[in-house]
Amino acid sequence: MAKEPVRVLVTGAAGQIGYALVPMIARGIMLGPDQPVILHMLDIPPAAEALNGVKMELVDAAFPLLKGVVATTDAVEACTGVSVAVMVGGFPRKEGMERKDVMSKNVSIYKAQASALEKYAAPNCKVLVVANPANTNALILKEFAPSIPEKNITCLTRLDHNRALGQISERLNVQVSDVKNVIIWGNHSSTQYPDVTHATIKTPEGEKPVPALVNDDAWLKGEFITTVQQRGAAIIKARKLSSALSAASSACDHIRDWVLGTPEGTWVSMGVYSDGSYNVPAGLIYSFPVTCSGGEWKIVQGLSIDEFSRGKLDATAAELAEEKALAYSCLS
Ligand SMILES: NC(=O)C1=CN([C@@H]2O[C@H](COP(=O)(O)OP(=O)(O)OC[C@H]3O[C@@H](n4cnc5c(N)ncnc54)[C@H](O)[C@@H]3O)[C@@H](O)[C@H]2O)C=CC1
Numbered sequence: 001m002a003k004e005p006v007r008v009l010v011t012g013a014a015g016q017i018g019y020a021l022v023p024m025i026a027r028g029i030m031l032g033p034d035q036p037v038i039l040h041m042l043d044i045p046p047a048a049e050a051l052n053g054v055k056m057e058l059v060d061a062a063f064p065l066l067k068g069v070v071a072t073t074d075a076v077e078a079c080t081g082v083s084v085a086v087m088v089g090g091f092p093r094k095e096g097m098e099r100k101d102v103m104s105k106n107v108s109i110y111k112a113q114a115s116a117l118e119k120y121a122a123p124n125c126k127v128l129v130v131a132n133p134a135n136t137n138a139l140i141l142k143e144f145a146p147s148i149p150e151k152n153i154t155c156l157t158r159l160d161h162n163r164a165l166g167q168i169s170e171r172l173n174v175q176v177s178d179v180k181n182v183i184i185w186g187n188h189s190s191t192q193y194p195d196v197t198h199a200t201i202k203t204p205e206g207e208k209p210v211p212a213l214v215n216d217d218a219w220l221k222g223e224f225i226t227t228v229q230q231r232g233a234a235i236i237k238a239r240k241l242s243s244a245l246s247a248a249s250s251a252c253d254h255i256r257d258w259v260l261g262t263p264e265g266t267w268v269s270m271g272v273y274s275d276g277s278y279n280v281p282a283g284l285i286y287s288f289p290v291t292c293s294g295g296e297w298k299i300v301q302g303l304s305i306d307e308f309s310r311g312k313l314d315a316t317a318a319e320l321a322e323e324k325a326l327a328y329s330c331l332s
Pocket residue numbers: 011012013014015016017018042043044047088089090091092093109129130131132133134156157159160188242243244247
């Protein structure tokens with residue numbers, strides 16, 4: 001029997017990530033090739049005409065899985081009945097800015113949209129915040145939507161995770177699909193900690209640890225980390241626009257794995273509400289290694305954390321605590 005369509009919200013849908021993301025969702029890349037969808041697209045009035053153009057193109061593409069399109073500038077209409085909400089709406093940084101420089105504009109959007117989601121989304125709606133500063137926007141959304149379970153509010157660090165897989169694949173000249181279990185800890189910012197301590201490569205002789213295969217601690221603790229941390233800035237420098245196709249693709253990966261589950265033996269990185277695991281202060285949205293099953297994520301427990309990693313985990317947590325304080329000062 002054909003599945004009932006799922007309503008998926010994309011905010012900021014007239015923007016550049018939105019333009020890459022909505023066709024992926026309509027093609028089944030986010031929720032699977034047998035899952036029909038109804039797209040809800042929200043943007044602000046100055047972008048209404050462009051948003052309508054995106055809607056026209058979705059109609060023109062004749063996606064078999066796409067059962068309807070709502071294109072609106074009304075947050076209530078946009079949020080009504082959605083089971084997945086991908087929050088991309090906001091303002092991107094420009095060259096030379098840190099992601100937290102867009103804080104004051106963006107956190108107020110997330111405070112406002114929290115209540116529309118809380119009141120009108122489907123019960124158990126899964127929320128993914130993409131707009132920067134992603135962790136802190138997600139935290140503000142959580143705090144101003146107290147009836148949404150905290151496990152349902154996440155932020156995107158899967159792009160950083162995928163960037164780390166890509167860098168290891170290039171360095172070792174192996175297929176990216178053979179690299180797994182990198183970790184992004186902490187903030188989606190330049191303090192994030194891309195960690196390959198537990199990562200492995202699939203080889204004909206079985207799984208081998210990445211640190212032994214790379215065999216260059218200076219690179220792993222130096223250039224590898226800064227390349228991943230600074231990749232967003234490198235894309236802005238090259239394109240004069242921030243990452244869009246990779247952000248959209250990673251947002252699909254994030255929701256797909258959350259809804260449909262991670263493969264056995266594989267974890268991914270998600271920004272989730274900290275429960276104090278790994279001595280990360282509770283009450284921050286922090287990126288952890290997680291596995292997903294039955295539509296729920298779970299933080300991978302029991303990984304060893306050496307002294308180098310401990311320092312990095314704590315530094316990015318400290319930045320998130322500062323961002324939280326800054327966000328509240330912007331809102332008051
Ligand atoms: N977490 C991650 O890995 C990544 C996050 N980003 C962030 O995603 C966000 C979007 O990036 P782009 O699509 O490149 O930006 P963009 O400027 O092309 O599009 C953003 C869209 O949001 C809309 N918007 C603004 N306020 C809104 C509101 N209150 N409600 C609904 N829509 C609203 C704008 O009109 C625009 O159409 C930025 O904050 C960017 O920094 C970008 C790449 C990766």
